[in-house]
Amino acid sequence: MTLQLLKKLTESFGPSGFEDETRKIVQEELEPLCDKVWVNTLGSVVGLKKGKGKDKDRKKIMIAGHIDEIGFIVSHVDEKTGFLRFVTVGGFDPKTLVCQQVMVLGKGKHKLPGLLSIAGKPIHMQTPEETKKGLALTDFYIDLGLSGKEAAKKVEVGDPVVWLRELTEMGDLVNCKAMDDRVGVYVMIEALRKTKGNTHDIYAVGTTQEEVGLRGATTSSYEIQPDVGIALDITLAMDIPGSEPHAQVQKNSAPA
Ligand SMILES: [Zn+2]
Structure with missing residues (x-):
């Protein structure tokens, strides 16, 4: 195949x-x-x-x-820092977004790679209370590695974004966005x-x-x-650790 x-x-x-x-x-x-x-x-x-x-x-x-x-839509371009804020298109669990690479389709349909980063202090500067705080989608921003001026020139509110991922074969499985x-x-x-x-x-x-x-x-x-x-x-295979056998719709082993 x-x-x-x-x-x-x-x-x-x-x-x-x-x-x-x-x-x-x-x-x-x-x-x-x-x-x-x-x-x-x-x-x-x-x-x-x-x-x-x-x-x-x-x-x-x-x-x-x-x-x-599923993806994102740019909701704000910070002209000082170049960082982007966004809203989601479809459902996301914030835990899955940390440090994911993304692709922004900017003005003139130019593709720009970016990184989903979390606003706030890095973990080694947080208090124990702050480390317990859960993540919200509004905690994230997209870093394009561009200056505010360059980002504003290349991206505008309403531009679409998706994860950036290459298909990888892993054993009997494949992994991709x-x-x-x-x-x-x-x-x-x-x-x-x-x-x-x-x-x-x-x-x-x-x-x-x-x-x-x-x-x-x-x-x-x-x-x-x-x-x-x-x-x-x-659908969800539910064949991973932490899943109950009765919820499983796909057996992990290939049929004989
Ligand atoms: Zn679907």
Whole structure:
């Protein structure tokens, strides 16, 4: 199995509402596999692979995976220090953000690498009480390594941000940002690649803005009016230390 496509999909820049880069990859993959490919009003990309059945017998099967990912939006650029403040797009646990590398899509669509840092004193300067304090999303800022003047020239309020991560193979697993739901989109494309001689019409849809309310999936469903809908998305495996066996949905060991 080639992971080249999964790598391209997961590493691409596509927070909700800014899915252009990911959409382009999906569109290019769907073109040779489908009879028709189009982008609808809310930015979802649809590939139709017509069925071989008679017109009156053919059903519409919609397979959907969302192309957007969680991320951030710049809410303030400090013109003195160059540090950025942000709000989140989708849900985040603050514990997972400490010292993460990010990518800001600045003015003119220029990509700028940055680091999520915590406002306040470093740990060796904190009182014991201060070290017990939990983290809030508002404690973080993005350091671009730029002066205030340079940051203000390159970034403005409203610019989107995602994690910066390369796909890494670790044993039997892979690690990257945006597995939710680029792995679903990957499965959709690979399944379509293997589909030969389908009786019914298949609509493969890369949907937008799932993380902020399933918007692209909703509007695409109204457009296509499918008889059958299959949504591909991730879940929590719960196969890690601290998880209860009854909550486990995925066994850690591969089937024999
Ligand atoms: Zn998802």
